[in-house]
Amino acid sequence: MTEESNSPMTDTDSTTTGPLVPEDITADSPFTLPGFFDALSEGRLMAARCTECDTHLLPPRPACYGCGSRAVTLSEQPRTGEVISYTSVNRPPSAFDQLAPITVAVVELDSSARLTGRVAASLEDVAIGDRVELRVCDPEAVDIDPDFDLSYEEEWPIHVFELL
Amino acid sequence: MSTAHLIAVGSSPLGKTDLPGRDLFSRALAEAFEELPDPADVVDGLYVGAQSERYENQIMQGTLMAEWAGLRNVPAERVEACAAAGALALKNAVRDVRAGVHDAVLACGVEKMTAGGTEGATNALGAAFERALEQRSGITAPATYALLARRYLHETDATERDLGRIAVKNHRNAADNPRAMFQQAVDIDTVMDAPDVAPPLKLYDCAPVTDGAAAVVVANDEVAADLQSRPDAVRVAGVGSAANNLAVAERDLTFVEGANVAASTAYEDAGVGAADIDVAEVHDAFTVCEALLAEAAEFAPEGRGIETVEDPGDRSAGWTDVQINTSGGLKARGHPIGATGLLQAVEAYEQLTGRAGKRQVADADTALLINEGGVADAHTVAHVLTAQ
Numbered sequence: 259m260t261e262e263s264n265s266p267m268t269d270t271d272s273t274t275t276g277p278l279v280p281e282d283i284t285a286d287s288p289f290t291l292p293g294f295f296d297a298l299s300e301g302r303l304m305a306a307r308c309t310e311c312d313t314h315l316l317p318p319r320p321a322c323y324g325c326g327s328r329a330v331t332l333s334e335q336p337r338t339g340e341v342i343s344y345t346s347v348n349r350p351p352s353a354f355d356q357l358a359p360i361t362v363a364v365v366e367l368d369s370s371a372r373l374t375g376r377v378a379a380s381l382e383d384v385a386i387g388d389r390v391e392l393r394v395c396d397p398e399a400v401d402i403d404p405d406f407d408l409s410y411e412e413e414w415p416i417h418v419f420e421l422l
Numbered sequence: 423m424s425t426a427h428l429i430a431v432g433s434s435p436l437g438k439t440d441l442p443g444r445d446l447f448s449r450a451l452a453e454a455f456e457e458l459p460d461p462a463d464v465v466d467g468l469y470v471g472a473q474s475e476r477y478e479n480q481i482m483q484g485t486l487m488a489e490w491a492g493l494r495n496v497p498a499e500r501v502e503a504c505a506a507a508g509a510l511a512l513k514n515a516v517r518d519v520r521a522g523v524h525d526a527v528l529a530c531g532v533e534k535m536t537a538g539g540t541e542g543a544t545n546a547l548g549a550a551f552e553r554a555l556e557q558r559s560g561i562t563a564p565a566t567y568a569l570l571a572r573r574y575l576h577e578t579d580a581t582e583r584d585l586g587r588i589a590v591k592n593h594r595n596a597a598d599n600p601r602a603m604f605q606q607a608v609d610i611d612t613v614m615d616a617p618d619v620a621p622p623l624k625l626y627d628c629a630p631v632t633d634g635a636a637a638v639v640v641a642n643d644e645v646a647a648d649l650q651s652r653p654d655a656v657r658v659a660g661v662g663s664a665a666n667n668l669a670v671a672e673r674d675l676t677f678v679e680g681a682n683v684a685a686s687t688a689y690e691d692a693g694v695g696a697a698d699i700d701v702a703e704v705h706d707a708f709t710v711c712e713a714l715l716a717e718a719a720e721f722a723p724e725g726r727g728i729e730t731v732e733d734p735g736d737r738s739a740g741w742t743d744v745q746i747n748t749s750g751g752l753k754a755r756g757h758p759i760g761a762t763g764l765l766q767a768v769e770a771y772e773q774l775t776g777r778a779g780k781r782q783v784a785d786a787d788t789a790l791l792i793n794e795g796g797v798a799d800a801h802t803v804a805h806v807l808t809a810q
Binding site for chain 2: 294317347364365372373374386402
């Protein structure tokens with residue numbers, strides 16, 4: 259995994275649609291967290307998109323909370339978007355002490371999917387509407403206490419947004 | 423279907439106390455049963471709301487609290503939906519009584535939040551948020567609500583000072599509430615000069631870490647009539663609940679849809695409308711929540727929830743005359759997570775039975791409670807209570 263991947267990200271949909279059969283729910287599938295983070299490690303941010311109401315579901319899941327449909331398809335997401343809201347975590351959970359204060363934002367990607375993440379900027383440099391780009395980091399490159407990780411999370415990448 | 427009555431209420435001291443969770447429960451229970459027979463002679467089971475086992479390394483609170491109440495071999499269950507756990511306990515008790523499963527049920531809640539200090543509380547509360555993407559980005563409860571507040575201030579005319587005035591109002595109310603953790607008023611300058619927690623939220627925008635417990639007895643018509651010591655019991659007229667989104671990213675940041683569904687369901691169940699509500703206890707874990715919930719409960723027009731601080735005559739057209747968080751709310755009465763929903767019921771009970779002292783709202787006969795867990799309305803439980 260690279261610190262930053264430049265692989266193209268488009269909103270190209272796969273042909274996968276639900277309802278998923280039990281055999282599809284494996285750790286290889288982006289419809290599960292291991293599969294989602296495997297893809298993210300390779301620079302692909304995956305969401306599910308509801309084929310009935312167009313709601314984006316990030317991370318992907320087998321059903322749409324917007325309308326209840328299970329006709330969901332995988333959709334690779336763009337890595338750019340804009341800040342919808344933001345704040346600073348001045349006293350984070352103890353495992354994140356080394357990163358404090360942490361600027362965090364809700365970002366609406368250019369696909370309309372939304373994702374919360376840290377912003378690699380100080381609070382005063384961020385405003386609603388700012389353009390940002392997703393960067394995917396090796397977990398060992400981010401100063402979070404490794405004890406925070408559950409056993410299955412240890413290899414999962416950590417994401418952060420950078421101001422454009 | 424039987425009617426469910428709230429026949430007795432009790433609460434423990436609220437704040438940083440020297441009592442562990444089970445003893446806080448004993449205090450609340452002792453008050454609730456001051457004028458009643460032994461719990462074992464009144465209730466057939468219990469529900470206990472408790473947010474986290476991390477505070478005292480104890481699950482199985484259903485069994486524990488049943489033992490401490492002298493109940494044996496009866497159903498006794500812990501329920502959990504973060505800060506909505508207390509109202510969830512009440513909801514389940516009401517359901518059982520209405521369905522005729524039990525004649526009377528104890529609904530209680532307890533949280534010993536100070537056991538692990540501020541760090542322990544931060545880490546325990548963090549478990550209420552989405553794990554894979556949001557917890558792993560370092561978010562906290564104040565930060566998730568700050569994301570709501572920032573967007574609310576962006577989309578409406580409201581200012582940080584307007585949010586601060588909600589804290590001032592709730593502290594003023596708590597000054598008249600002998601149960602409250604902070605029984606003193608604060609002025610707006612103190613609120614505005616306080617340190618940032620998660621901008622735009624400052625210290626006084628945030629409910630405190632609180633130890634506490636509360637207990638209420640829910641009974642059917644026969645039990646309520648038999649126990650003449652509390653002839654002025656209140657009726658649980660309506661119940662509603664809804665789960666919305668767990669991740670803050672995926673929710674509407676300025677409309678708490680799930681709370682609107684829960685409140686509307688409770689109104690419909692009770693056969694009342696928003697305009698009928700005289701007093702409301704809504705989940706002001708952070709000041710912005712009170713504004714959002716005033717709108718979700720349909721007390722206020724969209725974007726005008728901030729006027730909760732104004733006297734009814736001074737509010738915009740479209741506002742009702744409701745008085746919100748007469749107890750001081752979570753902000754100033756205190757917010758022992760699993761007990762909060764029941765503390766809301768305690769305040770409504772006192773308002774509807776004329777026991778609210780200096781806080782008494784004249785002719786209050788219908789109350790709404792909104793208790794939430796997770797970010798905003800990740801889980802909401804709403805109740806409508808009416809005087810008999």
